[in-house]
Amino acid sequence: MMSNDPKPAARDAQKILTEEFFIARSKILDLAATLDRLDRANGSVDQLQQRKLLQQGMEILLDDQPDKAKRVQLLMSRPYDPDWRKNYGLH
Amino acid sequence: MDYIDPHIHMVSRTTDDYETLARMGCVAMSEPAFWAGFDRGSVESFRDYFRQLTQFEPKRAAQFGIQHYTWLCINAKEAENVSLSREIIAMIPEFLSESNVLGIGEIGLNKNTKNESTIFLEHVDLAVRYGQQILIHTPHLEDKFQGTKMILDMLVSDSRVDRSRVLVDHVEEHTIQEVLDRGFWAGMTLYPVTKCTPARAADMIEKYGTERLMANSAGDWGPSKPTAIPDLIMELKRRGHSRDLIRRVVYENPCKFFSQSKNFKALPASS
Numbered sequence: 001m002m003s004n005d006p007k008p009a010a011r012d013a014q015k016i017l018t019e020e021f022f023i024a025r026s027k028i029l030d031l032a033a034t035l036d037r038l039d040r041a042n043g044s045v046d047q048l049q050q051r052k053l054l055q056q057g058m059e060i061l062l063d064d065q066p067d068k069a070k071r072v073q074l075l076m077s078r079p080y081d082p083d084w085r086k087n088y089g090l091h
Numbered sequence: 092m093d094y095i096d097p098h099i100h101m102v103s104r105t106t107d108d109y110e111t112l113a114r115m116g117c118v119a120m121s122e123p124a125f126w127a128g129f130d131r132g133s134v135e136s137f138r139d140y141f142r143q144l145t146q147f148e149p150k151r152a153a154q155f156g157i158q159h160y161t162w163l164c165i166n167a168k169e170a171e172n173v174s175l176s177r178e179i180i181a182m183i184p185e186f187l188s189e190s191n192v193l194g195i196g197e198i199g200l201n202k203n204t205k206n207e208s209t210i211f212l213e214h215v216d217l218a219v220r221y222g223q224q225i226l227i228h229t230p231h232l233e234d235k236f237q238g239t240k241m242i243l244d245m246l247v248s249d250s251r252v253d254r255s256r257v258l259v260d261h262v263e264e265h266t267i268q269e270v271l272d273r274g275f276w277a278g279m280t281l282y283p284v285t286k287c288t289p290a291r292a293a294d295m296i297e298k299y300g301t302e303r304l305m306a307n308s309a310g311d312w313g314p315s316k317p318t319a320i321p322d323l324i325m326e327l328k329r330r331g332h333s334r335d336l337i338r339r340v341v342y343e344n345p346c347k348f349f350s351q352s353k354n355f356k357a358l359p360a361s362s
């Protein structure tokens with residue numbers, strides 16, 4: 001079903017970049033500092049699922065595909081099984 | 092700008108919060124029944140909670156000129172207790188004629204279990220039998236995608252369900268499209284860390300348009316911000332979106348959705 005309400009007009013990319021540069025910069029720094037903190041700490045987390053998810057999430061940010069927020073969300077989601085009702089014995 | 096918060100848990104908030112919300116432009120709100128932070132032990136405990144939602148809260152809101160509406164159910168977390176859930180579902184009709192009840196909610200899934208699904212289906216049946224609208228809670232974090240799809244499966248497989256009378260809340264980037272494509276209403280919850288920021292909600296409005304889309308604060312007893320909708324209004328204004336577009340999301344859409352319930356009263360002309 002498609003929307004009947006008009007979508008808002010697209011915004012200007014350069015304007016968005018100017019407005020959001022410092023916000024994005026600060027988020028990259030936060031992420032960098034979290035990775036540094038893990039490095040300095042005792043023990044290794046490289047084999048843990050959560051660490052791998054962060055790695056895969058960062059790879060989504062760097063690839064050349066669109067819908068990054070949606071793909072990060074899906075990466076962090078449990079899989080859906082279309083047969084779930086049968087498995088639960090629910091009809 | 093006048094606005095409506097379609098999902099907020101005022102029993103967990105102070106009277107000062109009502110005053111702040113009124114000052115910020117909140118003219119109406121709807122409060123789904125939810126989890127108190129601990130599991131309640133008996134049907135009587137829920138009967139008192141429903142009295143609070145239908146009799147006490149509307150009076151507290153009215154002191155500040157805010158219309159208060161509510162939705163009744165046993166939430167997904169406590170629905171793990173199937174026998175207690177069934178006692179509550181049997182008791183809910185006692186309250187359906189109260190003047191601020193819009194329907195059944197927030198029903199849904201939490202950990203996507205069999206018991207939660209069983210009780211979800213029984214709530215849907217209750218709503219259909221009594222001609223009630225439905226407000227849906229979708230799970231958090233890694234459970235959201237799976238749980239939302241399970242909920243949509245159950246709703247779509249019941250041909251009695253009128254999708255235009257169902258609001259699916261807490262949608263995010265990976266669930267919004269299917270909810271809208273299947274003809275349901277969608278609610279974005281502005282909630283620190285675990286749900287959606289005003290900027291991401293604005294992104295979804297830009298991407299999907301405003302039809303059948305609303306925003307809420309889901310303010311409750313946990314870390315949450317009851318004034319989150321004004322934050323979204325600010326973000327949309329900052330991006331240069333029109334007053335008409337903003338008004339559609341935060342005022343006209345909730346009115347349109349709620350108007351399908353016979354208990355929703357017309358609001359005074361808005362500013």
Ligand SMILES: [Zn+2]
Pocket residue numbers: 098100123125197228309
């Ligand atoms: Zn809620």
